[in-house]
Amino acid sequence: MNKNMKILIVDDYKTMLRVIGNLLRQLEFSHIDEALDGSEALAKLRQGKYDLVISDWNMEPMNGLDLLKEVRADPKLAGTPFIMVTAESKSENVIAAKQAGVSNYIVKPFNAETLGKKLATVFANA
């Protein structure tokens, strides 16, 4: 797995951006960018090249599921691996995310080991 990949973290809680960012840095990823909701993330994704999106679901004005759908509908972004990191653990949420093309799904609270494993799985399948 390329540790120089550019990762975009999307979450409306700044603490979570900080937590995920620090966990990624501990996993030796250093090119990390942040966005506070789906629309800000989408603007950043369209401006620059990102190798991975790690997004929360429950955000306003654009939530994580809508961001995922926008990413998959955009030919330039469609192939970007997308991991949902969310407190939404109902089956219908997981199914909706899967149908929208999510690469993997992490339920909060999570630990560094889970994050590392999911990253490895996503890039092994990429």
Added chain:
Amino acid sequence: MSHANDTAAPRSAAPRSAADMQSLIEQLIVVLRARRREAEATLVVELQGILAYIQGVRTDLSQIGPELKTHYIPTATDELEAISETTAAATNRIMDAAEAIDAMADGRASASKEALSAAATQIYEACTFQDLTGQRVRKIATALHETEVKIDQLIATFTGRLGIASVDLAAVLPQPQPAQLRPGQDDGEVRACGPQLPGIAKTQAEIDALMEELG
């Protein structure tokens, strides 16, 4: 024998409130009692039960003081906001300390570097509580607001302020509008509901199994 005259009064009196409804039921009871039919005795008992119920609800609602809306609910909302702000501030201080520990690890020998780094990781992981707490608090605030709205609607209905033209349950009972749908309520779209309670929420292993099953 026709009883058209017996029922004429209740039909022509279009109830406008719970008080009108009570009056209508009382008139109906008088009419049914006057007819002295055995089959209608049960109906009279049922109507008396409904009457008592309406009176009970009106009494209960009249006891809801204005301080509920002007003091208790706003205070509870402010308290919830304070919980969010306090936990966010505390979490940021904890994170500052964890990042300092993490930075100290860099200059250390392998064993202590690993130990310090592992400690920082555990603190980072534990800090995810703030996100979940914030989402739970937001759910409580939404529930509180909905309760306030429903109480307002009930009071309006049972004190006749809605100006209902006839006894139409669909009109008397407020119907949810799309904008009022609660998170997770079915309007054909999967919504974010926030964290589920421990024991109900799916584990990562269950999510993984579901993802696997979905292919």
